[in-house]
Amino acid sequence: MTEMGNHDSLTVDSDPAGVIVVHGDIDVAGRPILEAALLERENDGPIIIDLGDVFFVDSSGLRSLLGASRRAKARDSIVVLRGVRPEVLRLLEITGTTEHFSIEPSRG
Amino acid sequence: MAGFTVDEIEDIRIAVSEVLLALIEHGGGQSIDVEFVVEAQEFRVRGRTAVQDFDADHPDLLLCRTVLAGVGTDHGIELVDDHAQIWAAVTHASIP
Numbered sequence: 001m002t003e004m005g006n007h008d009s010l011t012v013d014s015d016p017a018g019v020i021v022v023h024g025d026i027d028v029a030g031r032p033i034l035e036a037a038l039l040e041r042e043n044d045g046p047i048i049i050d051l052g053d054v055f056f057v058d059s060s061g062l063r064s065l066l067g068a069s070r071r072a073k074a075r076d077s078i079v080v081l082r083g084v085r086p087e088v089l090r091l092l093e094i095t096g097t098t099e100h101f102s103i104e105p106s107r108g
Numbered sequence: 109m110a111g112f113t114v115d116e117i118e119d120i121r122i123a124v125s126e127v128l129l130a131l132i133e134h135g136g137g138q139s140i141d142v143e144f145v146v147e148a149q150e151f152r153v154r155g156r157t158a159v160q161d162f163d164a165d166h167p168d169l170l171l172c173r174t175v176l177a178g179v180g181t182d183h184g185i186e187l188v189d190d191h192a193q194i195w196a197a198v199t200h201a202s203i204p
Contacts, residue, residue: 028129058125059171060133087118094178095171 004040005033012037019082021050026061034061038068045077052083052106057091069100078102112151112200119179120151123196127155130172130185130194136160150181154195162192 001021004012010030011023020037024030041047047068057065069079083106084092092098112120124144131140135157145152163169164185176183176196183196 027125028132056121056125058122058129059168059175060129063168063171091122091175091178095174 004037010034019048019050023053025056026054026064027056027058028060031060031064035064038064042071046080047072048080048082050082050106051085051088055085055087057088062091062095062097066097066100080104082106116198116200119198122179123176123198124153126172126175127153127194127196130169131155131157131192134162134166134169135192149200150197152195152197154193156191156193158190159187159192162187
């Protein structure tokens with residue numbers, strides 16, 4: 001696992017398969033860390049983000065994910081959210097944004 | 109807060125986060141006054157900060173409004189006396 005960024009509330013790693021693995025809260029404080037990791041992966045095809053260790057996302061974090069989705073769509077690619085916890089899925093459902101992502105269960 | 113369910117407390121967490129997030133991102137960088145009121149059936153958070161320019165209809169605030177509408181029973185985003193004021197209420201569902 002390669003660390004891509006770290007903040008008090010958020011850590012972003014990259015696993016050997018290139019999956020962005022996020023740990024912590026995606027909020028206004030940790031958002032820049034996630035943004036940097038997403039931009040680093042922008043040209044590598046689909047962006048897969050493992051959210052299995054994310055229990056909280058606020059609207060600023062959601063905007064980062066939506067921005068990544070828009071950019072991916074512009075290059076005919078997608079953003080995959082893997083292992084989305086119920087708390088985070090609820091935010092996506094409340095805001096009607098589930099359609100902007102491919103949502104997969106966690107692996108293993 | 110006794111009696112609020114785990115899900116309702118999660119809603120409160122989201123509501124507080126959204127109120128503060130909106131004031132941090134759209135406020136004037138001044139201090140933010142936050143008030144919490146807990147009554148038997150309702151939790152209310154109100155945040156307020158001085159601003160020079162504040163667009164209550166900013167597109168980013170639309171997402172904030174959507175989230176607050178989804179987790180709370182009422183909310184408001186407004187400019188009052190050169191202060192951005194944002195509040196949200198989460199009501200404990202009554203047991204019939």
